[in-house]
Amino acid sequence: MKKLPVLIMAATALSLSACKKIDDVGEQSALPDIAAPELSVETMKSITEELSSDAYEGRAPGTPGEEKTLALLTKKFAEAGLEPGNGDSWLQDVPLVGITAKNMTPLKISGGTSDLSFNYGSDYVVASYQEQPKIDLADSDMVFVGYGINAPERGWNDYDGVDVKGKTVVVLVNDPDFGTESLEGEFGGRAMTYYGRWTYKYEEAARQGAAATLIIHDTDPAAYGWNVVESSWTGEQFYPQSANGGADQTKLNGWIQKDAAAKIFAAAGQDLTAQMAAAKKKGFKAIDLKQKASASLENDIKKTDSKNVVGILKGKTRPDEYVIYTAHWDHLGRCKPAPDGDDICNGAVDNATGTAALVALAEAYAKAGAPDRSVIFLAVTAEESGLLGSKYYADNPIYPLSQTVGGVNMDAFGMAGPAKNVIVVGKGKSGLDRYLEAALTVDGRVAKAEPTPEKGYYYRSDHFSFAKLGVPMIYFEGGEDLVDGGREAGEALAKDYTENRYHGPKDEYDPNWDWTGVMGDLKVYYTVGRMLAMTEDWPNWNEGDEFRAARDKSRAGS
Structure with a gap:
């Protein structure tokens, strides 16, 4: 058994008040x-x-596997010497809705120089946050909104001057500073900010009133390959229960392979690589792709109270x-x-x-x-x-x-x-x-x-x-x-x-x-x-x- 050396300060200096609020520079004790x-x-x-x-x-969550997990953890926490952490209970209810998509159609793109069709799984994945048994995205106008960021404190708004209500927004993963060497820049340089996370992209698109969001998958800025996207979006997906059943969310959220996105841009008379570079610059203006997206799926919906397990010493x-x-x-x-x-x-x-x-x-x-x-x-x-x-x-x-x-x-x-x-x-x-x-x-x-x-x-x-x-x-x-x-x-x-x-x-x-x-x-x-x-x-x-x-x-x- 090893001892951690004490970081010395005089013992008299350690008589800090129990009502001390937060540390300030120079006020840290040993x-x-x-x-x-x-x-x-x-x-x-x-x-x-x-x-x-x-x-x-x-x-x-919400499966027999959860039941087994809860039983094991409560047993092991008790045997370890903890007390139940939620009054007399080891558990905290977490209200979730599980939505399992099925009968997904191909993603159809029309209106460009040629009509396109992309297969679910190998080319694109989507799910719905809305608690509806059937989701139809029909002839939804497509708009490329760069990184899909609205950050007033940084003077950056990829949605500036464009109305995306009822439309399908196509966005890039990560944020505009991705690929820089330093940690200096509009969005923390090489370090991703929350604006770069896929969760933010969907949240902001919903706030803007979009009908659907498609993130262009690119392995380096995403930090994982398409295999991870496909496996993670397969089967039941969980969301917080809400009073409106997700009505304020987009109809569909998902990802599309970069090669597929390049074909969509080409059919719109645009070069994806060039537009990805343009989107990195402040003042980027959203591009109407002059194409329409269509896809549909059905949902199996199950509300469940999943559980956090809480023990306390x-x-x-x-x-x-x-x-x-x-x-x-x-x-x-x-x-x-x-x-x-x-x-x-x-x-x-x-x-x-x-x-x-x-x-x-x-x-x-x-x-x-x-x-x-x-x-x-x-x-x-x-x-x-x-x-x-x-x-x-x-x-x-x-x-x-x-x-x-x-x-x-x-x-x-x-x-x-x-x-x-x-x-x-x-x-x-x-x-x-x-x-x-x-x-x-x-x-x-x-x-x-x-x-x-x-x-x-x-x-x-x-x-x-x-x-x-x-x-x-x-x-x-x-x-x-x-x-x-x-x-x-x-x-x-x-x-x-x-x-x-x-x-x-x-x-x-x-x-x-x-x-x-x-x-x-x-x-x-x-x-x-x-x-x-x-x-x-x-x-x-x-x-x-x-x-x-x-x-x-x-x-x-x-």
């Missing part, structure tokens, strides 16, 4: 001395294997202050079959590993005894559907967000072996960085910023639901600079996972996995959270960060 215990690799192995077995059918001296660990338990369920016919997306790495980590951490926390602050262990549903479970908790918190000091998110532990570093998604955003850096000194490792900020990972996992409401959250992953093989080996293994297993049927448990790197990272997760649970500080977002104002407002009223 970090507590934390003993990182041995965590159970057997817990990690057994729960990961169980959750990713075919018996759980890919853990889609109550603090011994400040139980009304909270530290939170999050991981999503869900995956894609049944998806596009692999060549061998396997149609279960088991989600072993993503995210049976992170879910198992919640249990392993809970065991270690309970065994070590309650820290000063309470610690919440939250396994959320429907992350794969757009962070729906974490968003629901953040919007309807069981424990006040103003009293939630901060937290740690865990999403997919890589099985590449031990690394010399960890990768921080969103490094430099908050005061939690110093907790991580201190925890890493035990093993002589370092925290590195994500090498591909253009992929927008910050907006693709559950920490984002809390961050945008002001709660400081840190999200880090095992590094790619491996002890055995260095960066070249790490990058090769990461690429292999993305291309061959991520969001596909082959993300399966392997009894030959090397868990040494995972367990080293898990100790870091423990140490960061435990330090946060033992300090009196209230870490904040750094000055100028997009989430700082929300935190300041939240804490000012506490």
